[in-house]
Amino acid sequence: MIEKRQVSAAAFGNAIRSINGNRDTAQAFAFRNSGTDLTVSTNNADSVYLNVPDAAEGARGVVSTASQTFAGSKTFKDSVVANKAILVGAEGAANSTVQVEGSIAMAIKTISANYTAAATDNTILANTTSSAITLTLPNPGTFAGRIYTIKKIGSGGIDNQLTISPAAGTIDGGSNYVIYNDWTYVTLQTDGSNWYIIKK
Structure with missing residues (x-):
């Protein structure tokens, strides 16, 4: 229920006496x-x-929407998207899509059992001293361009091989890629459908 009452205008005459002078x-x-x-x-x-x-x-x-320069450390909880270019470690305009003026740190992990590469991985060291290892590459359908570097370490020799198997697609046309020799590596990149050997 709403009850209506009349209020005299005089009640508001001097309600606010001063605003910053x-x-x-x-x-x-x-x-x-x-x-x-x-x-x-x-x-x-x-x-x-x-x-x-x-x-x-x-x-x-x-x-x-204009160009701005900010000071102080900033933390973003979620993803950051740059539609043009990023320059790290200097001021000015980037000369490439990503330009880094300084060192770069990338994730590195050692495994000693079967493992599936994750979005947070970059370099994976597979220690086959105790047993052979199968490393599974994730389905590349949603992350074209992703790169992994995988290295066989330890003293497992040719008897304890490292087998790299894609969850979908192929590796250079094959169903998997096997590393037999210790201290040997391969760098793989996906086009979103298959994996390709870039370096070895």
Whole structure:
């Protein structure tokens, strides 16, 4: 149930006495992007300004569609997509899709039993000292371009081979790829359907 009552206009006559020094007149609110922080300012008369600057190296504020430089470490929980290019370790424009001015660290893992390569893997060291190992490559249907480097380590010799088997598709046209010699490696890349030997 809604009950309606009349309220005298006089009740609102002096409800707000002052806004940052502005008083006794109608106030207009406006947004501006001046300054280096989020602030509220006035013109000492009849206008109140909400200052929301564009974010920059020395200013907190709004992320705009223009070029911007940010300072301070940032952490993104989920994926980051760049439609053009990425430059790491320097300032300016990237000269390639990905340009890195410095060292690169990639995931490396040692296994000693059968294993299926994961999205978080890059280099896999298969220690066949105790037994032969089968390493399964995942179905490449959703990640064309992915690369794995796989190396046989330990002292298993030719009796304990490392067999690389794709869950789908082939490896250079074959159903699998076998490494017999210790300390031998292969780098594989997929086109989204099959796997191909890039280096060995």
